[in-house]
Amino acid sequence: MAEQELGDAVIRRQIGGMPVPEFSETAWTAPPPLSEARVAVVTSAALHPRDGEGFTVNDASYRALDHDQRQLVLGHWSPNFDRSAFGIDYNVVYPLARLDELVEQGVIGSVASKHYSFAGNQPDDVATIRHDSAPACAAELKADGVDVVFLTPV
Amino acid sequence: MCTLAHVFEAAGLATVTISAIRQVAERMRPPRVLHGEFPLGRPLGKPNDPEFQHDVLRRALSLLECDSGPVLEDYPVEVVGEEEPLGCTVPPRFDPELAPAVDEARGLRKAYDRAVARRGISDVGKAIDADGVPAALDVLQNIVNGTPWKEAGIPGGHTTALANDIRAYYEEAALELAGAPNAGGRQAEAWFFERTEAGKLILDVRKALASQGAPQPVWFYMAPMHRN
Numbered sequence: 334m335a336e337q338e339l340g341d342a343v344i345r346r347q348i349g350g351m352p353v354p355e356f357s358e359t360a361w362t363a364p365p366p367l368s369e370a371r372v373a374v375v376t377s378a379a380l381h382p383r384d385g386e387g388f389t390v391n392d393a394s395y396r397a398l399d400h401d402q403r404q405l406v407l408g409h410w411s412p413n414f415d416r417s418a419f420g421i422d423y424n425v426v427y428p429l430a431r432l433d434e435l436v437e438q439g440v441i442g443s444v445a446s447k448h449y450s451f452a453g454n455q456p457d458d459v460a461t462i463r464h465d466s467a468p469a470c471a472a473e474l475k476a477d478g479v480d481v482v483f484l485t486p487v
Numbered sequence: 488m489c490t491l492a493h494v495f496e497a498a499g500l501a502t503v504t505i506s507a508i509r510q511v512a513e514r515m516r517p518p519r520v521l522h523g524e525f526p527l528g529r530p531l532g533k534p535n536d537p538e539f540q541h542d543v544l545r546r547a548l549s550l551l552e553c554d555s556g557p558v559l560e561d562y563p564v565e566v567v568g569e570e571e572p573l574g575c576t577v578p579p580r581f582d583p584e585l586a587p588a589v590d591e592a593r594g595l596r597k598a599y600d601r602a603v604a605r606r607g608i609s610d611v612g613k614a615i616d617a618d619g620v621p622a623a624l625d626v627l628q629n630i631v632n633g634t635p636w637k638e639a640g641i642p643g644g645h646t647t648a649l650a651n652d653i654r655a656y657y658e659e660a661a662l663e664l665a666g667a668p669n670a671g672g673r674q675a676e677a678w679f680f681e682r683t684e685a686g687k688l689i690l691d692v693r694k695a696l697a698s699q700g701a702p703q704p705v706w707f708y709m710a711p712m713h714r715n
Contacts, residue, residue: 339567339570339673340676341526343713344712348511349511350510354489354490355515359517359557361518363501367548377488383609383612390647404607406610410647412651416655416675417658417670418528418534420658420659421534425540426530451491462490462494467490467491468494471495471498472498474500475499479500481501481551482502483502486488
């Protein structure tokens with residue numbers, strides 16, 4: 334590693350070269366007009382309430398988070414990213430205050446009653462997420478009337 | 488993230504994904520991606536900057552107006568992470584009978600408690616709670632001093648979780664002490680690994696575990712991959 338190379342650059346280069354799951358095609362769903370859309374956040378930061386069930390290593394399950402629950406633990410296991418920013422301002426990972434403001438401004442129709450967190454550290458094939466937990470999460474989002482999912486990575 | 492986008496979209500939900508590592512999004516081709524060249528761990532770019540966060544959101548949500556995809560756009564402003572150590576002093580040596588990291592961790596406790604009181608929550612808790620940090624550092628010091636890792640009594644039994652908790656304890660205390668509402672991307676991390684006895688100890692423990700023949704997953708994830 335070069336002496337002056339930033340940590341983010343090293344990690345982007347190394348993770349960027351790792352194997353990724355392949356999808357033969359990209360599905361496409363046309364959303365309703367944004368001003369009518371119900372929006373949810375799904376993050377891979379492994380957020381969970383302090384007293385809630387934490388994430389284990391390689392945990393492929395997810396947690397539902399009430400919209401009003403803002404005191405959350407960043408449960409992600411990886412040491413490779415900045416963990417301090419979420420503690421400074423949760424919106425930098427989980428922008429619920431910003432979405433609430435977009436509702437007030439009439440930009441989006443509504444914000445979902447529940448949002449969801451997965452753990453970003455996963456086995457390379459992400460098979461369980463692909464075939465089990467993500468479809469189950471999608472069903473919960475649809476049951477809440479969600480039209481648009483905003484995905485934030487950690 | 489990209490896998491979730493594919494699955495959700497196929498289920499009838501429209502998705503917009505913020506990407507942190509462009510090469511991954513390029514290869515996985517989820518429906519709508521806004522790539523943000525921001526410090527890793529900050530998908531909305533900047534903490535405590537609602538205007539910037541709103542601009543990221545606005546540009547991301549504008550991708551919903553596209554008629555077909557996949558579409559991958561770049562957010563036009565790059566945020567380069569500041570990675571020099573946070574300007575935060577470490578506690579002076581107090582009890583010379585203790586290992587330096589143990590003494591130091593005790594000295595940070597009040598700052599940590601103030602941080603928890605202000606925020607109402609802490610990330611410490613995967614393997615140990617805050618009360619367990621000094622004793623955990625003592626165990627790590629013993630491993631560096633030669634105690635075989637399987638006999639050391641690693642609290643919680645998981646080195647990654649333990650390192651995670653010790654680092655969270657320190658970083659939460661440091662942000663409180665430094666009063667740094669706009670700390671850069673890796674400033675807290677740099678302070679921990681470059682300025683504190685505990686951070687240096689964790690890097691030494693990784694080497695000790697590797698030299699003792701511990702499997703790579705036992706030691707590798709105790710610190711970021713760029714800190715050898």
